[in-house]
Amino acid sequence: MIRIVRPATFIFLAATLIGCGQEEPDQNTASSPVQVDLILTNGKVLTVDGSFSIHNTVVVDDGRIIETGPVSITENYDPASVVDLQGKTLMPGFIDSHTHIRGRPQRYIELGDVTSIAEIQDLIRAKAAEMGEGEWITGYGWSEDELAEGRRPLRQDLDLAAPNNPVTLTRAGGHSAVVSSLALELAEITDATPDPEGGVIERDSNGAANGIIRERQNIVGRLVPDSTYEELLASLEVNLNDLLSKGITSIIDASKSPRQYAMWEELYESAELELPRSAIQFQWRNPEAIAEVKARVGDGTDFLKIGPIKVFADGGFTGPAAYTLEPYLNQGDYRGYLNMPEDELIAHLNEIHDAGWQMGIHAIGDAAIVLVVNALADALERNPRQDHRHYLNHFSMRPPDLTMELMADHDIHITQQPNFTYTLEGRYAANLDGWRLDHNNPLRSPMDHGITVAISSDILPTGPMVGLYAAVTRKGMSGVVYGPDEAITIEEAIRGYTLTGAYLNFEEDLKGSLEAGKFADMIVLSADILTIEPERIMDIEIEQTYVDGKLVFEKE
Ligand SMILES: [Zn+2]
16 A cells, blocks of 8 residues: 655655665755645656656646656655655556547446356346346447357347346447347347348247347347436446546547537536546548537647547458458458448548548558558648648558558558457457468557557557557467567557557647656556566556546555
């Protein structure tokens, strides 16, 4: 446990730490100490400055860092409170530069972390008790790859847990759902119902619906009552607050509508819980609405602002739908697809660039990456813009070197999710092989090409330690190492998850490192992340989180 030391005790502590040869500061002759809010001292302070300096002490006042340095700097200050870090590691809070935080209705259950069908049943039972009989139960995020039973949950599994509640649970990736018997009945889906256009009602060997609906889950989902604004707002507040317990002090949320932004604004004005700083990516569906919001909020506040425009170039590895240069493994000529026709996508990128916006572009497959980079390079040559900071979200496949050279030449950056190497291992192994599989989510090669690479989570999962672990070890869940030549150092990974994320948001002078003048957004770790065995990185816990110099989370 970290001790908060009263200033009177602290003078003694500081003197002890400095050593016997030093004298206590003489109040009569020394210039009088500066009053500050907070000093954290006796720690291993990873500043993440240009040379990754490690200091002992951080001085904070009015939400900003005043100074970092050796313990002796404490002599110059008169702090209102002092934290004795007892040798623990203090570093900048994580900046998750690609994530999705949502408010959820009360009927919703989160299934991203479940590891068995039995666990799903427990969650359904608990929710049914909370909501009452007859109420719809929804959920998202299960995947048979993660379930101990090694199979998908079916209709009968849901019926056992909640026979009197209609249930619909969407698989991770959103391309299918399992629904309960009561849900099928309410949707008037019988064994005789034909498949909807573009979708499949799966049947068992007797021809009866097994509960799985592919691609057209809305034939059931349309019956779920709308959630109220109030329940979504309250849930958004809880979900944003929860990020602080994971050491995340800033996010870029990757795609909301101007209407949803209004909810975030209301939340940031009225929240009772502590929140991280957020920037929101809008999608370009309604440029006028985006321009209107931008004109109204300007640069936003220190806590909420508008980020880059989001564009979707291709899909992901569920399906799979990422657009690849070579066919997928064992799937004929299939290479995934673009989200819109190629000429439309190129026109779209040019239009947004010309409108003066920064872009964060979803590009996962190598063919999508090549196409987007070529289009951006052309747009930048036709209409040059200093410091545009366009970047690719994901970059999950390694493109040809020529593409990476083009990115470096045109300052096209990346925010990438090394945690995918760990959690999506099964999907990569099912769809890719050889060199392409080994170089999934490459880090070393783009960095060596001179590309700026930030690290983020895309909520798979949200906790940053998984990404740091995989960036350093290149290990999948099974323990298999993929392309060790793509590994980076823990220092590089930490910088990618802090300062580089700030850079992608034009905020490198405000946050991302512990340097004078920046926001005092900091976390205390349970272990020394620089020296711990890489195998144990995921065991590291967040002990304290500070935002704006204020303690906003402390582990029990
Ligand atoms: Zn995403």
